Amino acid sequence: MLTPPPEDKTATPTSSTPHNGSSSFDVVSTYNNTLSTDPLITKPVAAIESLISLLSASPPSTISETLSLLESATSELKESVPNSIAISAGTDLFQRYLISTLQQGSAQYTKSKGKRSSSSGDGEFRSIRAHLLANSRLFVQRAKESRGQIATVARRFVRDGCTVLTCGRSRVVAAVLSAAAEDGAKFRVVNAQDSHDALSNSSTDIVTELRRKDVPVATIAFAALATSLPHITFALAGAESVVENGGIISGMGTNQMGLLAKSAGKPFYVVAESHKFVRIYPLSGDDLPLGQKVLDFRTEGGEERNEHEGKRKAEGEVVDFTPPDLITALVTESGVQTPSAVSEELIKIWS
């Protein structure tokens, strides 16, 4: 569910070109290219990667110039997509990392506090910058590796004889289930999809991959979720972003799955890398800047509605918000956490 829709690529260059004043580097197209070329990359990491590319492409300058360059690139990036929460998880993290590194660096290199006035400070900044760029690559590398780590942690939840309910096309979920299958666990998977996907028999990556690994997979429409729940052992979902109270922003239908799992008393686990943690604290799904319109009231005009549905698809995948009280546990690369631990983790990063 995290793969970008192809429409994004065509739509963005036109909107981003007027903003490109400072340098010839186009951060939006870099972001979209990174996302489409690397199927394993997540949105926050893609955003970080494109910011790093921007930094290495732009000439070295002062700290404040670098920060303002990043700021403008970030806002440009956010404007290019309807739902910028996933991007801001990455860009905020990078900015935070950058500032802390710069603070450490300046504390190490400069004894005096006046860094702007001294000419030697410029040279020091250069070395800090080089160090930063080298470390940033490492950062991206680690972020990519975290999916494997989650799979090893979450794999323990998938035991012999259990039936796992998933929805959408989360790559972390796919990684977890594949790891379990490779370990020889005997389990079954129920994959809930949009009704037309489920009916059209056009199986998604996760379904084909698991079936290839000899895991029995059933695809159902979301409408059949409640009916199939008695056969389910636990529900497993991926997330696009994890917000501060431990709720998740994920593909449309996840909230519904969570609600049903809660009412049936089934555990609902979420697997997500910790770089998806974002510093937003919503009261409810309505409180999020998702940039989508789910409810569209109208009278008559059936043809128009079809047209509208096509338009909504073009805008990108729709997401929903699952509140933390529906989530049994979050599995990140650092282990199994309760939803309330997210805020603690975020405070640690931001203070």
Added chain:
Amino acid sequence: MPSQNDELEKKIPNGKQKVASIAEQTSATNGTAKAAKGSEQGGKLADGPKEKELSGKEKKELAKAQKIAKRAAEKQKQQGQPVVDLAVGNKGDLSKEAGKTEPLGPATPTSKTQHKSSGSTSAGAQSSLPHRQAPSHAAPIHAEPEKENKNVALFDHLYGHPRRTTVAGAGKDVHPAVLALGLQMRNYVICGSSARCVSMLLVFKRVIESYTIPSRNSLPRHLTTHLSSQIDYIVSCRPISISMGNAIRWLKVEISNVDVSTPESQAKSDLCDSIDTYVREKVTVADQVIANKANDKIEEGDVIMTFAKSSIVQQTLVEAFRRGKTFRVIVIDSRPLLEGKNLARALADLGLEVQYSLTHGISHVISHATKVFLGAHAMMSTGLYSRAGTAIVTMSAKEANVPVIVCCESVKLTERVALDSFVHNEVAPAEELMIQGRTSSLLSKWEDVPNLQVLNLMYDLTPAEYVNMVVTEYGIIPPSSVPVIIRLSTNS
């Protein structure tokens, strides 16, 4: 033989009367035990209310004696004695019946041991009297004029000593400003966790300014004890709030960190400066930050419900109004303080649309609300500790699926853990619940009505699951992250 027993019965009440005032003071520790035994002993002792004022030791002895009597009675029962009286006596329902059962005990061979033990009882009580009687003279207020104990047994441990009403009897080193402050707090002239904390700190500044180090002593060592006597006085007027406790703890650390070699005037002005900084950082600026952050959660057309009066919620709403947002406010209020009236009036004066209701109307008005904003007396990881009535507001909000937002400064966060409102709470004078000036009311002479007790609790605890978010100056957090913020705010 029965006459011996009568003697015993007389002796015990005498001893009891002597230690009565002391038992009052120790009530905090053995209050619950008393409550449990009350029903058991009620029948046995004819002078009901006084038996509650027993010291721990005496009670033990009494219980022992009672047990022996019971056993003896049981023996009699086995021997074919009448059973009816006994059954009632054991239950202890009726004092008449109990009176009948008592003579049964001494008729048995065990009466000797009982007499022995009773002898040691009175002796023990008398021997301890000379030491324990002394403080009772110092605090003669404790002797209650009524015959009946008007404390609610379940909350007996919370009563402590009655609030001070005059400055008479205050320690001689209590600063005049502190004397005034204590009475202001007692009469709710200064009310609210933040206001009390700030006013206390400002008064302490004056205390420090007029303080001189006594000879052969140092400021870090002596000033803390000097402050402690001020604090003791304030506590005797009204128990201090969590925020005050946090501020006092901070101030004491500050004082102990003062270098002994610093000149007196310098040390004093430094302390005053740091108090000013503390007030600015922890309250003034924090309030602004919180008001701004909480404002992000107020949207056009919102109906904000709030309970009683919180200065920070008021500031948030005023800020939202200043930003030109259109919203409506519902103020829920409760007796006896009716703090919400002030808030409703202030907001209405601004031009906001305000609806005012008491707690009984909550189930009706909650359906109109879209968000609930609350202030806090203290915030714990297990819940919100705030003015009594807050819990019913949050629970109604949960029922109606309305999010609950708590605004509180980090100085109100505490690592204390409470699971209910019984263990920690503040009992305000019951008279406050009576409607002033209405003498014809049935409750106006409640003290003379037998078996009537009036309870006036100040706070209640809202479990954390009813709180959606806590807005602090460090950011918006779930209640479970309170300890993290405490660590942050105390380390920095």
